[in-house]
Amino acid sequence: MGVKDYIRERFFPHLWCPGCGHGIVLNNLIRAVENLGLDKSEIVMVSGIGCSARICGYVDFHSLHTIHGRALAFATGIKISRPELNVIVAMGDGDAVAIGGNHFIHAARRNIDVTAIVMNNRIYGMTGGQFSPMSGYGIKASTAPYSNIDPAFDLAKLALGAGATFVARTTTYHVKQITDILEKAIPHKGFSVVEILTQCPTEFGRRNNMANPADMMEFFKNHTVPVGSKAKKKNPDLIERGIFVQKEMPEYCSEYDKIVEDAMKGQQS
Amino acid sequence: MNKKIKFAQGNEVCAEAALYAGLDFFAGYPITPSTEIAEHLSIMLPRKGGKFIQMEDEISSMCAIIGASLTGHKVMTATSGPGFSLKQEALGYAIMAEIPCVVVNVQRGGPSTGIPTHGSQGDINQARWGVHGDHSIIALTASNHQDVFLMTVEAFNLAETYRTPVILLLDEGVAHLRERFIVPEKGEIPLLTRLKTSVKEGVDYHPYLPREDGRLPMSDFGGTHRYNVTGLYHDMWGFPTTKPTIVHRLIHHLVHKIEHNVDRIARFKEYYMEDAECILISYGFSARAALHLVKNRRARGERLGLLELQTLWPFPSHVVREKCVDARYVVVVEMNMGQVLQSVKLSVEQPEKVFLANRIDGVAITPTNIKNILQVIRGKGV
Numbered sequence: 151m152g153v154k155d156y157i158r159e160r161f162f163p164h165l166w167c168p169g170c171g172h173g174i175v176l177n178n179l180i181r182a183v184e185n186l187g188l189d190k191s192e193i194v195m196v197s198g199i200g201c202s203a204r205i206c207g208y209v210d211f212h213s214l215h216t217i218h219g220r221a222l223a224f225a226t227g228i229k230i231s232r233p234e235l236n237v238i239v240a241m242g243d244g245d246a247v248a249i250g251g252n253h254f255i256h257a258a259r260r261n262i263d264v265t266a267i268v269m270n271n272r273i274y275g276m277t278g279g280q281f282s283p284m285s286g287y288g289i290k291a292s293t294a295p296y297s298n299i300d301p302a303f304d305l306a307k308l309a310l311g312a313g314a315t316f317v318a319r320t321t322t323y324h325v326k327q328i329t330d331i332l333e334k335a336i337p338h339k340g341f342s343v344v345e346i347l348t349q350c351p352t353e354f355g356r357r358n359n360m361a362n363p364a365d366m367m368e369f370f371k372n373h374t375v376p377v378g379s380k381a382k383k384k385n386p387d388l389i390e391r392g393i394f395v396q397k398e399m400p401e402y403c404s405e406y407d408k409i410v411e412d413a414m415k416g417q418q419s
Numbered sequence: 420m421n422k423k424i425k426f427a428q429g430n431e432v433c434a435e436a437a438l439y440a441g442l443d444f445f446a447g448y449p450i451t452p453s454t455e456i457a458e459h460l461s462i463m464l465p466r467k468g469g470k471f472i473q474m475e476d477e478i479s480s481m482c483a484i485i486g487a488s489l490t491g492h493k494v495m496t497a498t499s500g501p502g503f504s505l506k507q508e509a510l511g512y513a514i515m516a517e518i519p520c521v522v523v524n525v526q527r528g529g530p531s532t533g534i535p536t537h538g539s540q541g542d543i544n545q546a547r548w549g550v551h552g553d554h555s556i557i558a559l560t561a562s563n564h565q566d567v568f569l570m571t572v573e574a575f576n577l578a579e580t581y582r583t584p585v586i587l588l589l590d591e592g593v594a595h596l597r598e599r600f601i602v603p604e605k606g607e608i609p610l611l612t613r614l615k616t617s618v619k620e621g622v623d624y625h626p627y628l629p630r631e632d633g634r635l636p637m638s639d640f641g642g643t644h645r646y647n648v649t650g651l652y653h654d655m656w657g658f659p660t661t662k663p664t665i666v667h668r669l670i671h672h673l674v675h676k677i678e679h680n681v682d683r684i685a686r687f688k689e690y691y692m693e694d695a696e697c698i699l700i701s702y703g704f705s706a707r708a709a710l711h712l713v714k715n716r717r718a719r720g721e722r723l724g725l726l727e728l729q730t731l732w733p734f735p736s737h738v739v740r741e742k743c744v745d746a747r748y749v750v751v752v753e754m755n756m757g758q759v760l761q762s763v764k765l766s767v768e769q770p771e772k773v774f775l776a777n778r779i780d781g782v783a784i785t786p787t788n789i790k791n792i793l794q795v796i797r798g799k800g801v
Contacts, residue, residue, distance in 0.1 A: 158647075160658075191645060192641070194641070196486070207649070211645055212641065212646070213645070213647045213648065214489065214640075214647075214649075215648065215650070215651070215659070216512065217508055220479065220482045220509065223482035223483050223486075224482045224483065224485060225486060226472070226474070226482075226486065227446060227482065227483030227485065227488075228490055229486075230472055230483075231443075231470060231490045232640070234641075252475055253475065256479075406472075410468055410470075413466045414466060414468070417466045
């Protein structure tokens with residue numbers, strides 16, 4: 151099948167700006183789903199609010215465009231009630247770790263079998279370029295006109311600390327790696343977090359001397375290194391990409407199945 | 420006579436009734452005075468293969484039941500006061516996306532943290548207007564355990580019929596009171612199931628194109644039809660749109676599917692109403708005191724009647740208007756500053772004959788409280 155078999159052509163053209171990285175994420179998500187041979191009817195794509203959230207309308211899966219920050223809570227209800235479905239959640243950075251931060255850490259703690267893709271463009275794009283918890287110190291934004299003094303989260307460390315059993319990071323420059331990581335993250339039995347640095351030239355780049363989308367991708371190329379590389383030790387400002395953790399731990403729905411089994415036994419005796 | 424009689428707390432009755440109605444997914448968060456509903460379901464749901472989850476907060480509980488409903492399950496959450504406030508945004512989402520679910524709000528005194536362990540009926544108007552934007556809503560209530568059972572089942576039936584959230588407005592008094600009730604036999608209360616689409620696989624399915632009767636046949640997530648669900652204004656495929664004609668049509672559909680069926684949704688009870696010159700209108704826990712007083716005064720020859728409302732939203736104005744047409748006085752008995760009073764005044768032909776008998780100090784209103792207020796209304800002093 152080709153890419154067109156996985157999208158809803160009726161709803162195109164998409165609303166993303168020229169140069170936006172979100173289309174690259176969409177493209178690679180579809181490639182990963184195709185390579186994994188998944189049935190479209192067995193996938194539920196859930197999203198929150200913002201530019202990133204629109205991704206779920208364009209894919210020909212069951213799709214749920216929810217409210218700001220709560221995508222993982224909706225996804226939790228879907229997954230527990232129908233564990234056989236593949237649940238993929240797409241969120242922006244503000245969506246995932248500002249307004250939705252609580253749901254993010256608790257979904258990770260439960261290790262529920264959901265794949266969370268965080269499309270991190272370090273800005274609130276749809277509302278016009280306000281800083282997010284991922285913007286970082288020194289960044290300019292429409293609500294940080296002098297300079298942002300809020301430090302950023304390290305999303306991978308946050309996910310690890312909260313208990314996620316698959317944590318990875320890549321960028322829209324490293325397209326092959328996006329597909330490779332998603333092909334591992336989606337079948338992973340447990341909560342998987344894939345952070346994808348994606349460019350917002352319109353709202354982030356324009357304010358931070360990277361108005362050209364190619365400049366932003368160049369930044370991803372020059373400022374990221376593979377996990378565990380020596381370059382990171384020499385220059386701590388470099389961003390690591392790759393898989394940080396991939397481990398087996400009891401998964402929430404499987405554990406609940408045991409509860410059901412016990413409760414039913416108690417009922418019979 | 421093989422009737423199964425139980426003695427239980429109102430919250431447990433609500434949980435039992437939900438199971439009777441076919442509940443198979445519950446998400447909640449601890450909050451007084453509704454927590455026993457979650458506790459009871461955490462025991463009972465897994466026994467029938469259902470799922471119970473305690474979420475990280477009130478918001479996520481509301482979101483989780485919406486997700487589970489989309490996969491074809493009957494779902495419920497339960498909360499109180501502050502928790503009900505937190506659920507409003509997701510409640511609005513369920514209204515907009517037309518997702519059946521039941522939300523129990525065991526009312527306590529507010530605003531804010533208020534008086535958690537004491538009763539109140541202060542959330543009547545929040546149930547109607549807590550969600551931003553134009554919309555309609557169904558809200559039911561009950562004054563005794565037999566009716567808590569019935570209204571809980573009705574809440575599920577109405578949610579499935581109208582594809583909307585239904586709010587069950589209990590109050591602390593009913594929820595924590597222990598009394599007997601008869602467990603209805605299987606089949607005694609009809610159970611309505613979701614209207615499913617008959618559109619075959621491969622044929623274009625329009626999840627948000629209402630039939631002539633306004634109903635939307637559903638397809639489960641995980642089924643053959645893949646479609647989009649959103650809280651934005653949406654077209655017949657569920658895809659976001661700002662097209663004025665579609666926006667106009669959708670808001671009318673959301674409001675009219677409920678407001679045009681107000682007579683079908685209205686549930687109420689009448690006591691001694693035939694020749695009543697003074698009609699008490701009440702609901703929930705306060706209706707018990709009102710009924711006690713009515714019986715007591717009838718024995719003394721006073722022409723008192725009680726109209727107990729069980730559907731609060733959409734407000735059954737036609738019922739109130741018709742029943743009160745010959746009354747000299749209409750007295751609304753409630754435990755708030757006059758929330759149903761407003762709706763009653765708007766419903767009757769002579770609003771100046773409508774009075775309030777209330778108590779708002781966290782203590783349940785008593786028959787004597789109501790009697791004293793009636794004396795004042797009649798100009799007889801206390």
